[in-house]
Amino acid sequence: MKANLEDIARKAGVSKMTVSRVLRCGSGFSDATRDKVLRIAESLGYVPNRLAAAFGADQAGTLVGMCVPRLTSGLFGHVLDGVDRALTRLGYQLIIGANNHAPEEEEAWLRQVMAWRPAGLILSGRMHTPGTVDLLRNAAVPVVEIWDLTTSPIDMSVGFSHADCGAEMAQFLLRKGRKRAGYVGALARADIMGQARLEGFRAALARAGQPLVDAEILQDSPAFYAGYYGLETLLTRSPNLDVVYFHNDEMAIGGMAYCQSRGVRVPEDLGIAGWGGMEAASILPKRLTTTSVPTTAIGKAAAEALVSRLKGGAGQDVVVVPTRLIPGETG
Numbered sequence: 001m002k003a004n005l006e007d008i009a010r011k012a013g014v015s016k017m018t019v020s021r022v023l024r025c026g027s028g029f030s031d032a033t034r035d036k037v038l039r040i041a042e043s044l045g046y047v048p049n050r051l052a053a054a055f056g057a058d059q060a061g062t063l064v065g066m067c068v069p070r071l072t073s074g075l076f077g078h079v080l081d082g083v084d085r086a087l088t089r090l091g092y093q094l095i096i097g098a099n100n101h102a103p104e105e106e107e108a109w110l111r112q113v114m115a116w117r118p119a120g121l122i123l124s125g126r127m128h129t130p131g132t133v134d135l136l137r138n139a140a141v142p143v144v145e146i147w148d149l150t151t152s153p154i155d156m157s158v159g160f161s162h163a164d165c166g167a168e169m170a171q172f173l174l175r176k177g178r179k180r181a182g183y184v185g186a187l188a189r190a191d192i193m194g195q196a197r198l199e200g201f202r203a204a205l206a207r208a209g210q211p212l213v214d215a216e217i218l219q220d221s222p223a224f225y226a227g228y229y230g231l232e233t234l235l236t237r238s239p240n241l242d243v244v245y246f247h248n249d250e251m252a253i254g255g256m257a258y259c260q261s262r263g264v265r266v267p268e269d270l271g272i273a274g275w276g277g278m279e280a281a282s283i284l285p286k287r288l289t290t291t292s293v294p295t296t297a298i299g300k301a302a303a304e305a306l307v308s309r310l311k312g313g314a315g316q317d318v319v320v321v322p323t324r325l326i327p328g329e330t331g
Contacts, residue, residue: 082299227254
């Protein structure tokens with residue numbers, strides 16, 4: 001009976017992913033581990049089955065699984081486009097799923113998609129269930145965690161710091177003279193990355209001696225109308241705010257519509273800031289103060305890092321794709 005990756009991993013005392021990396025001349029292991037794995041593979045007579053690999057019977061084929069928070073997200077639509085274009089150019093196909101900001105749903109999707117023996121996986125965020133982490137560490141396929149950067153990825157990470165985005169916006173608004181800041185968000189207790197932006201925003205304000213005055217975090221999706229009534233609720237409770245930071249640009253634009261309907265001048269009476277850099281934010285009568293996220297570039301970088309690892313390249317375990325604060329005219 002021919003030896004396989006699991007046989008080598010068991011005898012070497014390492015994961016299947018580590019064995020796969022060693023045999024593909026990848027990275028992420030010590031010289032001692034590499035020598036041990038190669039020695040055991042040779043002793044067991046391991047021979048990669050190239051014909052079976054083409055059909056997914058021994059190694060992964062050309063399918064890449066990608067799980068995002070929401071299929072309706074405009075930002076992730078651009079990320080998906082970047083991934084899909086790059087993978088298609090490099091000879092791979094994409095399988096897409098959504099986890100609705102629930103780590104348990106991500107694990108359930110992952111267990112299903114693994115039956116297709118994907119060549120690699122791209123996951124959004126860095127918060128996973130213990131079951132997902134165990135499954136990934138033993139999957140013997142490259143994994144890229146995108147969007148919320150982590151310096152200690154399961155395999156590879158491509159993205160940026162959401163907390164830094166919030167902190168940068170707070171510092172900008174403070175320099176503009178804003179002293180009484182509020183926040184309107186959505187997906188309460190679900191969107192970990194939105195929560196990270198809020199915490200970065202809150203911490204930077206506190207360090208400057210101007211703590212966050214109030215926050216309205218809705219259970220609703222982060223869309224235009226949620227921004228409209230979220231701001232209405234916040235200002236009813238805290239009418240003396242001089243600036244409000246929103247979960248994303250859609251909510252910020254909804255907040256601006258509320259201001260217009262009530263005769264609140266932006267930015268004279270109330271500053272408005274968003275996040276995401278959506279296209280509509282650049283063609284408003286007053287350009288929205290926001291953070292531009294290089295969505296397509298993140299998707300492209302993630303796909304290229306994955307394929308490089310599949311083809312035996314060492315690559316970078318952590319790739320930072322910087323965001324850019326857009327001063328706009330509303331802050």
